Amino acid sequence: MWRVARFAASNVRSSSQRRFFSAAAIPGACIVHKRGADILHDPWFNKDTGFPLTERDRLGLRGLLPPRVISFEQQYDRFMESYRSLQKNTQGQPYSVVSLAKWRILNRLHDRNETLYYRVLIDNIKDFAPIIYTPTVGLVCQNYSGLFRRPRGMYFSAKDKGEMMSMIYNWPGQQVDMIVLTDGSRILGLGDLGVQGIGIPIGKLDMYVAAAGINPQRILPVMLDVGTNNQKLLEDPLYLGLRQPRLEGEEYLSIVDEFMEAVHTRWPKAIVQFEDFQMKWAFETLQRYRKRFCMFNDDVQGTAGVALAGLLGTVRAQGRPLSDFVNQKIVVVGAGSAGLGVLTMAIQALSRMSGNNEMAAKNQCYLLDKDGLITKERKNLDPAAAPFAKDIKDVEGLREGASLLEVVKKLKPHVLLGLSGVGGIFNEQVLKAMRESDSPKPAIFSMSNPTMNAECNAADAFKHAGPNIVFASGSPFENVDLGNGKVGHVNQANNMYLFPGIGLGTLLSGAHVITDGMLQAAAECLASYMTDEEIQKGILYPSIDSIRHITAEVGAAVVQAAVEEDLAEGHGDVGPRELKHMSKEEIVAYVMQSMWFPVYSPLVHEK
Numbered sequence: 001m002w003r004v005a006r007f008a009a010s011n012v013r014s015s016s017q018r019r020f021f022s023a024a025a026i027p028g029a030c031i032v033h034k035r036g037a038d039i040l041h042d043p044w045f046n047k048d049t050g051f052p053l054t055e056r057d058r059l060g061l062r063g064l065l066p067p068r069v070i071s072f073e074q075q076y077d078r079f080m081e082s083y084r085s086l087q088k089n090t091q092g093q094p095y096s097v098v099s100l101a102k103w104r105i106l107n108r109l110h111d112r113n114e115t116l117y118y119r120v121l122i123d124n125i126k127d128f129a130p131i132i133y134t135p136t137v138g139l140v141c142q143n144y145s146g147l148f149r150r151p152r153g154m155y156f157s158a159k160d161k162g163e164m165m166s167m168i169y170n171w172p173g174q175q176v177d178m179i180v181l182t183d184g185s186r187i188l189g190l191g192d193l194g195v196q197g198i199g200i201p202i203g204k205l206d207m208y209v210a211a212a213g214i215n216p217q218r219i220l221p222v223m224l225d226v227g228t229n230n231q232k233l234l235e236d237p238l239y240l241g242l243r244q245p246r247l248e249g250e251e252y253l254s255i256v257d258e259f260m261e262a263v264h265t266r267w268p269k270a271i272v273q274f275e276d277f278q279m280k281w282a283f284e285t286l287q288r289y290r291k292r293f294c295m296f297n298d299d300v301q302g303t304a305g306v307a308l309a310g311l312l313g314t315v316r317a318q319g320r321p322l323s324d325f326v327n328q329k330i331v332v333v334g335a336g337s338a339g340l341g342v343l344t345m346a347i348q349a350l351s352r353m354s355g356n357n358e359m360a361a362k363n364q365c366y367l368l369d370k371d372g373l374i375t376k377e378r379k380n381l382d383p384a385a386a387p388f389a390k391d392i393k394d395v396e397g398l399r400e401g402a403s404l405l406e407v408v409k410k411l412k413p414h415v416l417l418g419l420s421g422v423g424g425i426f427n428e429q430v431l432k433a434m435r436e437s438d439s440p441k442p443a444i445f446s447m448s449n450p451t452m453n454a455e456c457n458a459a460d461a462f463k464h465a466g467p468n469i470v471f472a473s474g475s476p477f478e479n480v481d482l483g484n485g486k487v488g489h490v491n492q493a494n495n496m497y498l499f500p501g502i503g504l505g506t507l508l509s510g511a512h513v514i515t516d517g518m519l520q521a522a523a524e525c526l527a528s529y530m531t532d533e534e535i536q537k538g539i540l541y542p543s544i545d546s547i548r549h550i551t552a553e554v555g556a557a558v559v560q561a562a563v564e565e566d567l568a569e570g571h572g573d574v575g576p577r578e579l580k581h582m583s584k585e586e587i588v589a590y591v592m593q594s595m596w597f598p599v600y601s602p603l604v605h606e607k
């Protein structure tokens with residue numbers, strides 16, 4: 001039988017490290033090519049006051065630190081104590097002041113000591129995800145040029161054309177597994193933030209470390225700065241990006257092409273996650289690269305899987321069999337990269353369930369954008385939205401461009417799902433109209449980020465649409481007290497439940513591309529994760545506290561799909577043959593064991 005134990009040392013990644021074991025016989029040791037103060041200033045290796053005396057001697061640190069050695073646990077407690085004092089001292093201050101102060105204290109730790117940073121992040125993910133991820137990351141991006149102290153990740157700009165192949169070698173890490181790339185053109189629901197959008201790849205990769213246990217020495221956040229069309233930023237003297245309008249057309253694509261080639265040359269196995277690209281480039285780049293490189297678009301494909309899992313959950317919440325999904329009327333508000341991605345995947349699932357009847361599947365879905373209901377009558381219909389445009393004769397009583405309220409009143413949908421980026425458009429009238437839904441448990445998914453851009457908040461949803469709804473939002477909200485001991489459960493329908501598992505599963509499978517089958521396996525895994533009891537309570541997604549566990553399951557599902565599609569080439573010591581012979585449980589265990597966990601490793605200097 002295949003044994004998991006052989007991967008016990010999988011926190012140790014590089015072959016040079018493995019070579020070292022036999023030479024120096026220090027188990028779990030990590031080789032560092034620096035000495036003295038250089039180590040203290042390197043957050044990958046720094047342990048602050050935690051360096052043991054023997055290591056201080058070995059690494060030339062003696063005298064550079066106060067004499068007392070503080071344990072990791074003491075350092076951890078000390079940080080948490082400072083964090084709690086900050087919380088106390090900022091009580092009552094405006095949201096932006098408090099959340100930026102929390103982000104700063106975490107960011108300072110990130111810049112100083114990554115091991116401690118990731119440990120506090122992992123252990124307190126429920127409290128810290130809203131700071132390093134949505135919603136606070138949105139505020140950080142908006143204020144990035146002012147908040148900037150130290151660079152993180154890499155910045156490739158239009159001015160670097162022709163240089164990227166050499167620039168990529170400026171990155172100090174020998175191996176990179178996971179890259180999150182943005183061009184800053186559609187940051188959450190906040191629009192074009194230019195170079196300031198780098199906060200998103202940083203936040204997403206923090207989630208990769210926390211949820212998927214990707215080694216932080218092997219991640220790379222990247223900003224492709226091709227200019228910005230945000231006038232306010234262009235006029236801001238402190239703006240840190242290129243002060244020029246965005247490149248378009250072939251000029252734009254040639255920059256992305258050059259970057260992808262450079263990455264592929266240095267790290268042929270690195271996975272590139274495209275994030276927060278405006279719709280036209282999200283689709284274009286996905287089509288252009290998905291068969292050539294190991295990449296996916298999180299907003300299109302990750303979001304779709306999370307939404308689909310939620311939609312299937314709402315069918316179960318109604319006490320109906322999954323096959324009843326084909327009878328659900330679904331209204332999607334927002335015809336951008338996320339909304340169209342969700343519809344595409346939902347329709348694929350619906351047509352599979354209705355015996356490949358794509359027509360019947362499409363009939364169940366309705367799409368609105370800023371100009372209302374999208375029908376074939378629409379002038380200048382966007383080709384990407386065209387497959388979902390309604391025939392006017394199929395929407396009796398509704399017209400081209402019908403308003404959201406008209407649509408909800410007329411159709412009485414089972415599901416109202418917002419990916420518009422526009423805060424508050426599920427207003428009181430719209431929510432009250434959802435009381436007439438044909439579903440006994442209407443679903444309201446207010447998925448836009450950050451919080452201010454959510455189509456509605458949780459309290460309003462339960463207040464106006466009634467206590468029976470199933471509610472999910474892209475950014476976190478508190479559960480709602482419905483009185484009489486009842487709780488309106490708030491789910492976080494965010495692609496964070498899938499992208500870490502998609503990335504990790506792809507990495508461990510060694511697949512060179514990410515197929516629809518692998519993405520579908522990830523979504524199905526998430527959909528089946530919750531028990532009937534939880535679903536009955538309106539709980540559609542696991543608690544973020546168990547994000548490592550769900551990520552292991554999703555990652556394993558992705559590995560399995562890659563094996564089934566004959567794409568798995570393996571990773572490290574585990575080849576395709578071994579993967580093929582593992583049971584599902586063994587793959588889950590393998591994925592779990594492959595996750596990096598923050599502990600101080602003994603450091604050994606080597607020139």
Ligand SMILES: NC(=O)C1=CN([C@@H]2O[C@H](COP(=O)(O)OP(=O)(O)OC[C@H]3O[C@@H](n4cnc5c(N)ncnc54)[C@H](O)[C@@H]3O)[C@@H](O)[C@H]2O)C=CC1
Pocket residue numbers: 186187188189190278279298299303306333334335336337338339368369370371372418419420421422425447448449450453473474475493494495496
């Ligand atoms: N919860 C999650 O996991 C995710 C959430 N999102 C959120 O979804 C939002 C949209 O993202 P993308 O699709 O990439 O943006 P996008 O810019 O490509 O698309 C936005 C769409 O909303 C439509 N829209 C604008 N105003 C509208 C209105 N008043 N009524 C109806 N539709 C309106 C636009 O016409 C466009 O079709 C963002 O806020 C983003 O943060 C995106 C990905 C994942």
Ligand SMILES: CC(=O)C(=O)O
Pocket residue numbers: 134187188189276298299448449474494495496
């Ligand atoms: C969550 C996410 O990817 C977005 O809002 O764009």
Ligand SMILES: [Mg+2]
Pocket residue numbers: 188275276298299
């Ligand atoms: Mg995104």
